Amino acid sequence: MVHFLLRRDWIGRLRLVLTLFRLPxxxxxxxxxxxxxxxxxxxxxxxxxxxxxxxSYCNFYMTSIRTMPxxxxxxxxxxCHLYPGSKVKRFPVPDDKVAWSQNWPQYTPVSYTDPSVLKxxxxxxxxxxxxxxxxxxxxxAIDRTSFEGSYKxxxxxxxxxxxxxxxxxxxxxxxxGPNHAADPIVTRWKVDAKGAKMHHPIxxxxxxxxxxxxxxxxxxxxxPGGMVDAGEQVSLTLQREFSEEALxxxxxxxxxxxxxxxxxxxxxxxxxxxxxxxxxxxxxxxxHAWMETVAVNFHDESGDSMSELPLQAGDDAGHVQWxxxxxxxxxxxxxxxxxxxxxxxxxxxx
Numbered sequence: 460m461v462h463f464l465l466r467r468d469w470i471g472r473l474r475l476v477l478t479l480f481r482l483p484x485x486x487x488x489x490x491x492x493x494x495x496x497x498x499x500x501x502x503x504x505x506x507x508x509x510x511x512x513x514x515s516y517c518n519f520y521m522t523s524i525r526t527m528p529x530x531x532x533x534x535x536x537x538x539c540h541l542y543p544g545s546k547v548k549r550f551p552v553p554d555d556k557v558a559w560s561q562n563w564p565q566y567t568p569v570s571y572t573d574p575s576v577l578k579x580x581x582x583x584x585x586x587x588x589x590x591x592x593x594x595x596x597x598x599x600a601i602d603r604t605s606f607e608g609s610y611k612x613x614x615x616x617x618x619x620x621x622x623x624x625x626x627x628x629x630x631x632x633x634x635x636g637p638n639h640a641a642d643p644i645v646t647r648w649k650v651d652a653k654g655a656k657m658h659h660p661i662x663x664x665x666x667x668x669x670x671x672x673x674x675x676x677x678x679x680x681x682x683p684g685g686m687v688d689a690g691e692q693v694s695l696t697l698q699r700e701f702s703e704e705a706l707x708x709x710x711x712x713x714x715x716x717x718x719x720x721x722x723x724x725x726x727x728x729x730x731x732x733x734x735x736x737x738x739x740x741x742x743x744x745x746x747h748a749w750m751e752t753v754a755v756n757f758h759d760e761s762g763d764s765m766s767e768l769p770l771q772a773g774d775d776a777g778h779v780q781w782x783x784x785x786x787x788x789x790x791x792x793x794x795x796x797x798x799x800x801x802x803x804x805x806x807x808x809x
């Protein structure tokens with residue numbers, strides 16, 4: 460097991476270096492390319508108690524903050540009427556029938572898997588029956604465990620731990636069961652011309668800024684992030700996705716790559732704040748496939764790690780810029796909740 464974990468970490472670091480210096484390597488993808496609809500998110504209440512944790516590569520600290528308790532309310536975006544990127548309509552699921560514990564003989568969900576997934580690219584599983592995945596376990600290089608705990612199976616297929624969605628199959632998602640993603644939240648203090656922190660005129664709290672990308676698929680602003688590749692450490696996914704989407708590391712001149720690598724390595728080796736780790740109420744979710752993520756905040760306290768690097772949109776990003784952290788700024792999916800937690804942790808304006 461130790462050898463396996465070390466191998467995964469070594470492979471992830473090698474791939475990150477190859478990406479930064481644009482050397483040949485096995486192609487990978489964020490996982491889903493077709494355009495999707497991007498619903499706005501809704502605020503949730505929070506509370507916190509800080510405790511330290513560590514990983515094999517990055518030092519994180521986390522709190523007991525949770526953006527949504529496991530059973531506080533049914534998922535909403537996962538039941539959107541029209542499945543994103545298609546004309547497929549879900550079977551309507553009322554709130555009181557979401558839980559699998561509710562007997563519902565009339566439930567006849569629509570079956571849909573996007574053609575791009577059925578072509579079995581490197582990031583997608585084959586159909587159930589043509590292979591035998593090890594669910595609730597690390598299956599070779601693929602982590603099929605869930606942050607929600609052990610999930611149930613029905614006729615050999617995993618069941619969404621948050622309940623019915625009105626659609627079976629995998630939709631736009633590549634993996635049966637949990638599809639793991641990582642969201643790096645890079646922040647700095649907003650300062651004036653003299654370098655002094657700026658404060659909000661009403662809350663009187665200091666203003667945070669974060670690196671935000673505008674998604675090409677839906678036009679909404681979001682945290683740069685993407686899917687965890689098979690065998691890759693989450694800490695390396697966070698760094699890779701940020702360098703690709705916000706710094707366009709895949710196409711920058713060779714003279715700039717070393718500078719980018721040095722700066723982001725310094726920042727991402729700093730102690731990060733694990734904002735959230737769990738199930739994501741995502742419109743791509745189905746009864747048999749769902750999104751889970753780890754969101755981590757890396758804060759450039761002095762402003763000398765990232766501020767001097769020119770932001771350049773790459774990969775799935777249309778635009779990229781530093782954006783003030785503020786509750787009035789609409790963001791993709793659950794990203795507003797993540798930023799709210801960061802603001803509370805940093806004692807900044809929200």
